[in-house]
């Protein structure tokens with residue numbers, strides 16, 4: 422069930438940009454289809470749906486809720502084929518989850534992997550409503566030899582020569598777990614899923630980078646061997662060389678982002694603030710453990726001072742898989758400044774100043790830098 426065959430002629434291999442090579446038109450086409458969170462939308466604890474980042478490898482597939490079926494098969498006692506009404510008859514839960522694309526930060530790597538060129542904005546937080554996956558697996562009855570669950574999406578495309586439906590797997594322990602609880606979601610922020618976020622059904626895997634949360638979900642297959650499909654064995658691996666098997670991309674590394682203060686210059690995005698006290702604020706998250714510390718620098722990373730964490734305390738609280746708010750005060754003096762913010766989680770993991778490089782540009786969590794010009798009112 423991995424591939425449909427190879428189509429080498431039309432699909433360029435993954436590559437690294439040359440030393441002075443800018444963003445290509447192909448990357449611009451991806452960047453214009455997909456979109457990030459406008460950073461001022463960090464002000465919302467739950468991201469309004471149109472402002473949540475979007476990443477779609479191929480096309481948004483046509484979907485009719487009336488005809489949709491979710492199959493659960495493979496190493497199960499009783500294969501299931503559920504329509505949306507049957508899914509809604511299971512107990513529903515709502516989880517607030519911060520999702521981030523594994524490629525976030527890729528555009529700043531050097532050399533730059535040629536792909537969706539995210540800066541820092543591939544993130545969002547939504548309230549996802551649906552059925553805990555463990556209930557569906559219990560209903561089907563997990564076979565004694567099952568080791569993974571493979572999730573299939575309805576979207577279809579070619580990637581580096583391999584024709585495929587979008588498919589990803591999870592170890593059975595994660596798929597059937599309670600912490601985090603994986604959801605088969607049919608609702609986002611109290612409404613149905615919007616088409617670009619997986620209508621009518623998607624997986625939501627709290628704490629994991631977004632690639633695990635398969636959209637337009639049509640099938641769950643339990644397997645007796647690890648899945649070797651493209652998005653598992655070729656895509657989404659930390660590797661330094663093209664032929665290196667690499668390590669799988671899984672959970673989200675810690676990151677803090679700041680709402681850019683003041684107001685922007687249209688083209689450079691340089692911020693303008695007035696002299697005096699400026700409230701700096703934003704959000705911080707980690708898919709490994711609660712965020713325990715956020716620090717802010719207003720001198721380009723020379724010195725750091727503690728920010729105040731606001732809102733829920735992280736894992737073990739009502740919203741264990743959502744970001745936390747933070748605030749800090751800055752007295753801005755006339756001149757040019759570079760602001761930065763960094764998070765540390767309860768495992769002690771933080772954010773690097775120098776990003777460790779990998780070929781796919783995955784898991785980058787280097788510190789955000791914001792150029793600010795502080796100037797008195799021009800009148």
Ligand SMILES: Nc1nc2c(c(=O)[nH]1)N[C@H]1C(S)=C(S)[C@@H](COP(=O)(O)O)O[C@H]1N2
Nearest residue numbers: 474475476477478522574587631632635636
């Ligand atoms: N079927 C399918 N599921 C998918 C994708 C996809 O292209 N097809 N993209 C994945 C990736 S890489 C990410 S980051 C998230 C993005 O979810 P969002 O667009 O709802 O933010 O969906 C994941 N699920």
Ligand SMILES: [Mo]
Nearest residue numbers: 476522523631
């Ligand atoms: Mo992604």
